[in-house]
Amino acid sequence: MQVKVKLIGAFRTDRFKENIAEYPDGTRVEEIFSQLQIPKRALGTVLLNGLHARLDDVLNEGDTLTLLPILGGG
Amino acid sequence: MKSLTTDPAANPAAILYHRCTVDLKTGELRYTDVPCRNLEDVLGGFGRSFQDLAMRQIDNAYCDENPLIVNTGLLTGSTAMTALRTYFSGYSPIKGSKAGRPAAMWSTGSGKFGAKFKWTGLDELIFENRSEQPVYVLIKETVAGPQVELKPAEHLLGLSTHAKIMALQQEYPNAHFAAIGPAGENWQQNYMGAVALSTENQLKSKQDKCRFAGRGGMGSLMGYKNILALVAQSRDKLGKVSEAVKKVNLNVIKGGGSARLQPISRGGGGGTWAAYDVLQAFHAVPVNNFRPQGNAIPEKLFRENVEKEYDIKSEACYRCGITCHNNISEKGADGSKGEFLAKFDYEPLNLLGTNLGIHAAGEAARLIQLADNYGMDSISLGVTISYLLAYNERHPEKPILNGATFGDYEKIRELVIKAGEGELPEIGRGSMRLSQATGETGYAYHVKGLELPAYQPETNPGYAWAIAGGHMSMATYGLLTREGKSDLDSWVKGITQNKLHMVGFDMIGLCKFFDIANGIGTQMVVDCLKSEFNLEVSTDDIRAAVRRAFLRGLALELRQGYTKAEFCLPAEVSEDPNSHINLPNITSSEFIAQLEKRVWEIFEPELEGILD
Numbered sequence: 001m002q003v004k005v006k007l008i009g010a011f012r013t014d015r016f017k018e019n020i021a022e023y024p025d026g027t028r029v030e031e032i033f034s035q036l037q038i039p040k041r042a043l044g045t046v047l048l049n050g051l052h053a054r055l056d057d058v059l060n061e062g063d064t065l066t067l068l069p070i071l072g073g074g
Numbered sequence: 075m076k077s078l079t080t081d082p083a084a085n086p087a088a089i090l091y092h093r094c095t096v097d098l099k100t101g102e103l104r105y106t107d108v109p110c111r112n113l114e115d116v117l118g119g120f121g122r123s124f125q126d127l128a129m130r131q132i133d134n135a136y137c138d139e140n141p142l143i144v145n146t147g148l149l150t151g152s153t154a155m156t157a158l159r160t161y162f163s164g165y166s167p168i169k170g171s172k173a174g175r176p177a178a179m180w181s182t183g184s185g186k187f188g189a190k191f192k193w194t195g196l197d198e199l200i201f202e203n204r205s206e207q208p209v210y211v212l213i214k215e216t217v218a219g220p221q222v223e224l225k226p227a228e229h230l231l232g233l234s235t236h237a238k239i240m241a242l243q244q245e246y247p248n249a250h251f252a253a254i255g256p257a258g259e260n261w262q263q264n265y266m267g268a269v270a271l272s273t274e275n276q277l278k279s280k281q282d283k284c285r286f287a288g289r290g291g292m293g294s295l296m297g298y299k300n301i302l303a304l305v306a307q308s309r310d311k312l313g314k315v316s317e318a319v320k321k322v323n324l325n326v327i328k329g330g331g332s333a334r335l336q337p338i339s340r341g342g343g344g345g346t347w348a349a350y351d352v353l354q355a356f357h358a359v360p361v362n363n364f365r366p367q368g369n370a371i372p373e374k375l376f377r378e379n380v381e382k383e384y385d386i387k388s389e390a391c392y393r394c395g396i397t398c399h400n401n402i403s404e405k406g407a408d409g410s411k412g413e414f415l416a417k418f419d420y421e422p423l424n425l426l427g428t429n430l431g432i433h434a435a436g437e438a439a440r441l442i443q444l445a446d447n448y449g450m451d452s453i454s455l456g457v458t459i460s461y462l463l464a465y466n467e468r469h470p471e472k473p474i475l476n477g478a479t480f481g482d483y484e485k486i487r488e489l490v491i492k493a494g495e496g497e498l499p500e501i502g503r504g505s506m507r508l509s510q511a512t513g514e515t516g517y518a519y520h521v522k523g524l525e526l527p528a529y530q531p532e533t534n535p536g537y538a539w540a541i542a543g544g545h546m547s548m549a550t551y552g553l554l555t556r557e558g559k560s561d562l563d564s565w566v567k568g569i570t571q572n573k574l575h576m577v578g579f580d581m582i583g584l585c586k587f588f589d590i591a592n593g594i595g596t597q598m599v600v601d602c603l604k605s606e607f608n609l610e611v612s613t614d615d616i617r618a619a620v621r622r623a624f625l626r627g628l629a630l631e632l633r634q635g636y637t638k639a640e641f642c643l644p645a646e647v648s649e650d651p652n653s654h655i656n657l658p659n660i661t662s663s664e665f666i667a668q669l670e671k672r673v674w675e676i677f678e679p680e681l682e683g684i685l686d
């Protein structure tokens with residue numbers, strides 16, 4: 001299946017802004033997240049098709065996954 | 075601070091803090107060791123000052139009975155990372171109820187002044203009355219204990235915050251400084267004066283790299299008292315860092331708390347500036363007076379775009395490994411670093427940039443620099459100007475003041491300068507008063523008279539119960555955006571339980587970035603108190619003290635004449651919902667009515683007797 005992955009802020013450094021790639025059916029958010037080698041402590045929010053989602057959510061064909069750093073305050 | 079107990083929660087009176095009370099009218103000084111009333115007193119900061127403010131009925135911020143209280147937190151000047159905070163408290167000239175009475179307020183900043191102040195041996199300085207002549211206050215360490223002196227300060231009049239600090243540094247090379255700018259000196263016309271706090275970096279580089287205690291006009295109150303600066307002169311007295319505190323400090327750096335704020339080169343988010351990217355994902359970056367347009371315009375001030383043209387350097391306060399400052403300098407054609415411009419923290423950058431329709435980094439930087447040099451709170455200043463621009467946009471046939479509109483840099487710059495010089499009370503007295511004068515209050519973005527920080531109110535109904543700056547005293551600003559919570563139960567719990575604990579940092583002397591997610595009721599803080607002072611305090615005791623301090627703040631607001639109806643968001647939020655913000659709507663009239671009911675049901679019984 002095809003999934004679009006969007007990265008926000010510092011996550012883009014040495015990675016990409018937006019990338020469409022093929023993943024096996026049943027892939028979970030956390031599998032893509034760990035492939036990207038982003039430190040877990042830096043992850044703030046996961047959006048799936050614009051809605052808040054969790055790392056153990058399963059992706060579907062055509063989904064857009066957005067990974068956001070933690071919102072810092074002040 | 076004298077400690078005659080190891081159990082301050084059970085025996086607070088056995089902890090005594092050292093206070094100097096200065097009568098500015100007579101010059102009389104009184105030094106006292108004051109026994110603590112409770113754990114809030116022991117922790118310090120606003121936890122202590124609000125108890126003293128509660129003992130006075132003040133109807134006008136500019137009166138002799140309104141004190142200016144300068145104090146530190148228990149951990150200020152300790153080996154714990156970020157332990158640099160100084161607190162300025164008093165009844166605020168800018169934040170007030172519709173009944174016309176000023177709210178109790180505190181403001182805080184880092185830099186090294188707080189640690190130096192603590193190392194003089196003083197914990198608290200209370201200024202009573204006002205001085206006839208401009209003075210600066212020298213607080214110095216002597217063999218006989220801390221000594222306070224009032225010194226003539228005519229030579230400092232009219233200087234910028236930075237220039238005052240530079241002038242004083244010539245005279246006191248081993249000291250640190252807290253100074254107001256021209257805005258604070260013009261306290262009659264400017265209620266948003268800030269206090270600048272010197273940093274090591276500033277004193278070494280001679281560049282205007284201060285930190286600020288900006289909120290609530292404490293710089294204007296200092297100006298009213300005719301105090302232009304404070305000088306804290308002492309040796310550096312940092313103790314040896316114990317193994318326990320080393321572990322805590324490492325956790326501050328490596329743990330989740332500060333990751334987002336560390337430099338990008340270290341895998342962090344690059345300071346608070348990173349909020350631009352995160353909020354833009356929801357189209358929730360304030361644009362043109364808090365009306366995001368659902369477009370890419372805020373991206374112009376994204377770091378990745380600014381760094382193409384400007385040099386960005388991550389810097390830090392004394393000994394702080396979080397390194398949250400992003401200092402922006404001009405960049406030469408050959409990539410060399412040019413003139414230092416300003417620091418890019420999220421709030422000033424947005425509120426003096428995108429939210430005014432200013433999208434060029436250099437222009438935003440110049441406005442921030444001006445606000446800092448005049449010593450004005452960039453949040454109150456930016457939001458008051460954005461209100462004016464919105465008014466002029468709605469009334470093109472009859473604009474007010476200089477007719478500035480969104481994006482008109484030259485005219486906005488003129489407004490900032492004139493406000494700083496005390497020539498524009500319409501701006502200097504804040505958005506609540508300006509909007510009352512125009513009669514169009516619905517799009518003035520303040521809550522309880524204090525301007526909102528750069529988080530859309532649509533994302534944070536918790537602002538209504540914040541007791542100081544909206545984001546520094548109620549950590550609900552990420553509950554919807556970051557955590558995705560849009561149900562009533564989560565919001566009631568956030569406001570009445572876990573998110574109010576953020577105010578604890580403004581008691582104990584630490585930056586919020588020490589552990590922004592958890593507050594101060596943590597084992598890390600318990601370990602620091604044990605190691606630094608041999609105090610045994612439980613996390614539950616700390617959390618209970620923080621809650622009491624917060625509730626005291628709410629009770630003080632009600633006592634100063636706020637009605638419950640004033641605990642509300644700007645009317646535009648519910649009257650004209652912004653469909654561009656890509657988040658669930660949690661500010662409908664129905665949701666807010668339910669939230670108010672349930673929050674007050676929890677808070678109200680606890681407020682009874684809290685000021686006795």
Ligand code: SF4
Binds near residue numbers: 389391
């Ligand atoms: S977190 Fe930032 S403001 Fe706080 S002490 Fe560290 S560098 Fe200074």
